[in-house]
Amino acid sequence: MAVAAVGVSWIHRLHDPGVLCPVRALTGLPCPLCGGTTVFTELGAGHPARGALANPLALTGAIAVALAPLGLWGRWWALQPKTRARMLGAALIGSELWQLVRFGVLRV
Incomplete structure (x- = not known):
């Protein structure tokens, strides 16, 4: 994973592919997983x-x-x-709220 993160960072530095999330590309709104590539690029x-x-x-x-x-x-x-589903649902909702704040759609 560390080697992949360094590789993604190197490729990103040479050629920025732009927005990779299809939801964000189509709607302009981030999805709960937006920033996943950025995580590895920054790491x-x-x-x-x-x-x-x-x-x-x-x-x-x-x-x-x-x-x-x-x-x-x-x-x-x-x-x-049911517990697993609730935990995953809460994580996805929390992540979506995080992304909406991060992208400035919601103001805190």
Whole structure:
């Protein structure tokens, strides 16, 4: 993941592809996952705080995937399906609100 982050950062520095999110490209509004590429670009460039601020949900998801081989998924799957759905729903709603504030659509 670290090598991929450095690679994404290097490619982004050479050629900025612009908006990658199809929802944002079509509507102008960010989706809950907007900033996911920015997370890895900033981490690869050595700016962890900026990466975390771009999309905390994407960063948390990447950490969860990185730690998955340690067997931590057992706790997740031990939860009731409704509990998992509620947690994911709350995370997506929170991420969308974060993105709307980050892009200036909502003012706090």
